Amino acid sequence: MVEMIWLNGMLRAAGAARIDPADRGLLLADGLFETIAVRGGQASDVERHFARLQAGASLLRLSIPLGLAAMARALNETAAANSLEEGGLRLTLTRGPAPRGLLPVPGGQPTLMITGFSLPPPGGPVSVIIAAQVRRDETSPLSKVKALGYLPNILARFEAADEGADDAILLNHAGRAAEATVGNIFVKRGGEWLTPPVSEGALPGICRAKLLQAGLVREAPIEATWLYEAEGLCIGNVLSIRAVARVGGQQVPQAKLQTSIMRL
Amino acid sequence: MVEMIWLNGMLRAAGAARIDPADRGLLLADGLFETIAVRGGQASDVERHFARLQAGASLLRLSIPLGLAAMARALNETAAANSLEEGGLRLTLTRGPAPRGLLPVPGGQPTLMITGFSLPPPGGPVSVIIAAQVRRDETSPLSKVKALGYLPNILARFEAADEGADDAILLNHAGRAAEATVGNIFVKRGGEWLTPPVSEGALPGICRAKLLQAGLVREAPIEATWLYEAEGLCIGNVLSIRAVARVGGQQVPQAKLQTSIMRL
Numbered sequence: 001m002v003e004m005i006w007l008n009g010m011l012r013a014a015g016a017a018r019i020d021p022a023d024r025g026l027l028l029a030d031g032l033f034e035t036i037a038v039r040g041g042q043a044s045d046v047e048r049h050f051a052r053l054q055a056g057a058s059l060l061r062l063s064i065p066l067g068l069a070a071m072a073r074a075l076n077e078t079a080a081a082n083s084l085e086e087g088g089l090r091l092t093l094t095r096g097p098a099p100r101g102l103l104p105v106p107g108g109q110p111t112l113m114i115t116g117f118s119l120p121p122p123g124g125p126v127s128v129i130i131a132a133q134v135r136r137d138e139t140s141p142l143s144k145v146k147a148l149g150y151l152p153n154i155l156a157r158f159e160a161a162d163e164g165a166d167d168a169i170l171l172n173h174a175g176r177a178a179e180a181t182v183g184n185i186f187v188k189r190g191g192e193w194l195t196p197p198v199s200e201g202a203l204p205g206i207c208r209a210k211l212l213q214a215g216l217v218r219e220a221p222i223e224a225t226w227l228y229e230a231e232g233l234c235i236g237n238v239l240s241i242r243a244v245a246r247v248g249g250q251q252v253p254q255a256k257l258q259t260s261i262m263r264l
Numbered sequence: 265m266v267e268m269i270w271l272n273g274m275l276r277a278a279g280a281a282r283i284d285p286a287d288r289g290l291l292l293a294d295g296l297f298e299t300i301a302v303r304g305g306q307a308s309d310v311e312r313h314f315a316r317l318q319a320g321a322s323l324l325r326l327s328i329p330l331g332l333a334a335m336a337r338a339l340n341e342t343a344a345a346n347s348l349e350e351g352g353l354r355l356t357l358t359r360g361p362a363p364r365g366l367l368p369v370p371g372g373q374p375t376l377m378i379t380g381f382s383l384p385p386p387g388g389p390v391s392v393i394i395a396a397q398v399r400r401d402e403t404s405p406l407s408k409v410k411a412l413g414y415l416p417n418i419l420a421r422f423e424a425a426d427e428g429a430d431d432a433i434l435l436n437h438a439g440r441a442a443e444a445t446v447g448n449i450f451v452k453r454g455g456e457w458l459t460p461p462v463s464e465g466a467l468p469g470i471c472r473a474k475l476l477q478a479g480l481v482r483e484a485p486i487e488a489t490w491l492y493e494a495e496g497l498c499i500g501n502v503l504s505i506r507a508v509a510r511v512g513g514q515q516v517p518q519a520k521l522q523t524s525i526m527r528l
Contacts (some may be wrong), residue, residue, distance in 0.1 A: 005285055019283040019290055021269055021377055026283055027356065028414040029293035060415070061422060090364075092291065100354075100381050102445055103421045104412065113285055117364050137401050139437070140417055149413035150292040150366065151324070151406055157367045158325060171436060173403070179367055 004081035006074050006114035008065075011081050014115075018131065024104070025094025029148045032056040035240045036075060036076055036089040038116070043075035043089055045238065048206045053093065055204075056145030061104075062095055065112050082116035088239055090115050091110075094148070125254065126166035126235065126244035130224060131156035131225065134177035136170040138201030143178075154183040163219060167235060169247075172201040177222040180235040183242075184208040187222050188232030188255050190225040206250055207236040210264040216257065231255055268345035270338050270378035272329075275345050278379075280502075287375055288368065290381040291342060291360025293412040294322040295375075299355040300339060301502045302380070307339035309502065312470045317357065319468075320409030326359055329376050338378055346380035352503055354379050358412070389509035389518065390430035390499065392444065393421035394488060400434040400442035402465030407442075410467060433491065433511070436465040441486040444499040447506075448472040451486050451495030452519050458484040463469060473499040474528040480521065495519055 003014040024030035034053055046173050050068045057064050062136075066074060093103055094111040106166030108112040134152040137143055142211025143251065160181075169185060172178040179185055187194050190219035195212070197219045198200040211217040227233065233244035244252050267278040288294035298317055301308040314332045321328050330338060339353055357373040359368055398416040401407055420432035424445075433449060436442040442465030443449055451458050451464075459476070460466040463485045475481040491497065496519025497508035508516050522528065 007285065019285050019286045019287065021271065021278060021281045021283050021379065023283065023290065026287065026290040026358070027297070027354075027412070028418065029412050030415060030418055033291070059419070083330065090291075094290070102418055103417075105426055115285065134404055134406070135401075137399075137404075140398055140401075140416065141419065142398070147415055148291070148293050149415055151294060151411055151413055152293055152404065153366075154366055155323070155405065161367055193311060 001083065003115070004078065004178040008112055011077060012023065012223065013246060018207045020097035022097040022099075023094055024096065024098050025092065025111060028102070030060070030104070031092060031094030031216060032060065032062070032146055033093070033148060034091045034146060038079045038087045038089060039085045041076070041079055041085050042078060043072060045170040046072045046075060047208055048209065049091070052146060052204060052206070053091070056147065057093065059141055061094070062093065062110060065110055072079050078114040078116050083142070084118065087116060087118040090117070092148075093153040094146060097218055116190065119239060122240065123242065125243040127164070127246040128167045128169055128244050129160050129163050129165045129236070129248050131159050131168040133159055134170060136172045136201035138174070138178060143201050144198055144204060157181050165246075169171065170175060171224055175224055176200055177224055177227055178202055183235040185222070186211070186217055186234040186236060186257050187226055187230050188257070189226055189230060191231070193217045193232070194259055195220060196220070196222050200245045206238050207234070207241065207264065211236070211258065214264060265347065267379070268342065270342040272376055284361035286361040287358055288360065288362050289356065289375060289412060292366070294324070294368070295356060295358030295412045296324065296326070296410055297357065297412060298355045298410060299351040299357060299502060302348045302351045302353060305340070305343055305349050307336060307343060309470055310336045312473065313355070316410060316468060316470070319353070320411065323355070323405055323409050324359070326357065326374060326394065328357060329374055338505045340379040342380050342496060346374060348380045348382065351380060351382040354381070356412075364418070383503060386504065387506065391510040392427070392431045392433055392499070392508050393424050393427050393429045393512050394491065395423050395432040395434050397423055398434060400436045400465035402436040402438070402442060402463065407465050408462055408468060422443050434465070436490055439488055440464055441488055441491055442466055447499040447501040449486070450475070450481055450500060450521050451490055451494050451499040452521070453490055453494060455495070457481045457496070457521055458486060460484070460486050469501060471502050471505065474521065475500070478528060496521065
């Protein structure tokens with residue numbers, strides 16, 4: 001099947017979709033994204049994703065070219081065009097093509113792109129390391145939004161792969177646990193599930209927000225040593241909640257935070 | 265005149281050049297760049313730029329699809345195709361289009377793009393602020409390479425514009441001066457010119473390297489308060505060295521570091 005991409009209002013075959021070489025998303029990482037779950041052919045939690053995108057766009061002084069309802073339609077159209085019943089969508093918003101210069105000139109046209117993807121079958125528990133090379137900068141306002149710059153996380157993932165692990169947990173500058181490379185972390189301690197506050201460098205994840213709202217998880221700063229002492233450890237995003245079986249080679253007791261992200 | 269872009273081995277009109285929507289440079293800021301001065305129709309300091317690109321590519325585990333000689337040819341061809349006698353080139357290297365996932369799959373084809381630009385006439389002294397919102401993370405290995413992620417610098421530039429200033433100086437997490445948003449800083453103190461070491465979060469700039477090599481500048485950590493006490497202050501990159509007239513609204517004595525970047 002031909003992959004279909006929604007790009008600036010038009011659905012077209014991926015091979016025919018063109019990003020301008022002057023796009024600031026490419027040249028300066030000047031943009032944001034959202035990863036959205038598709039369930040029963042419908043984009044999930046669109047209001048929450050839209051709100052987070054708005055917060056990011058406000059920080060970046062970017063305008064979102066679609067309102068909530070139009071964005072939901074575009075997401076669902078992209079899912080349908082790719083015959084996605086269960087899977088995911090990625091929405092990318094950049095400041096668009098622009099003349100040279102760091103300070104954007106007014107009147108630019110943002111780039112808004114939506115792509116779809118299917119999901120691999122649910123995997124078993126994962127092994128993680130604590131990244132030594134990169135830290136999450138909890139002092140940056142950019143840690144609170146879902147910006148395009150994922151190189152620190154890519155470097156952490158290289159480090160994990162080098163040690164034969166599946167993922168890495170990033171510490172913040174205070175030496176406490178902030179998040180995994182593509183998900184929030186949930187640590188069971190003293191019988192309850194904890195997750196780092198956004199002020200600790202945790203991305204305000206949507207799976208995380210739903211777990212907090214459901215009262216299944218409580219916010220607390222997580223000392224790095226707690227990861228080794230955990231009574232259970234999970235990594236979650238809107239696509240899955242996965243149990244961690246090992247941290248830095250050391251076994252973690254298996255404890256269930258939630259049977260499935262779909263039940264949230 | 266039609267702008268010509270060198271893209272993966274071919275020169276073509278900018279309007280006909282296409283970046284793949286799946287390019288990891290766009291989606292994850294997974295790439296590097298260089299800004300290169302053109303003097304007399306020739307790309308300057310190509311060996312230094314190539315060496316810095318290699319250092320970045322090594323950290324990112326990216327392969328550079330061209331050797332030094334072929335890159336110099338591509339740069340000069342792009343300058344010629346755009347009739348650039350004096351100006352600049354931007355070389356962008358990304359990991360290229362790839363399937364979804366943070367960890368790159370082997371065998372991907374990097375994207376290498378070169379664009380040309382003319383320069384505005386040399387400007388007078390600039391005014392700067394010290395950015396309050398974002399800091400340069402001197403602990404990150406990414407601060408030592410020229411990676412695509414420029415959002416912190418864009419936010420700093422917004423802050424400068426809000427205060428009617430031209431540029432912003434970023435402090436590192438230790439509270440010392442690291443660099444400006446698109447150039448290194450040079451601070452005159454006790455009669456000599458100082459610039460922060462790379463370990464302080466300064467990008468290993470090529471203008472900076474040449475000034476150090478010429479013995480015109482010495483490396484030293486720069487306390488933020490020294491900016492206000494400076495006997496002279498400049499911001500430099502390969503395109504220009506500009507004097508700073510005001511820091512945070514306070515006047516800075518005018519002192520010449522170097523009459524021109526062209527003489528280095």
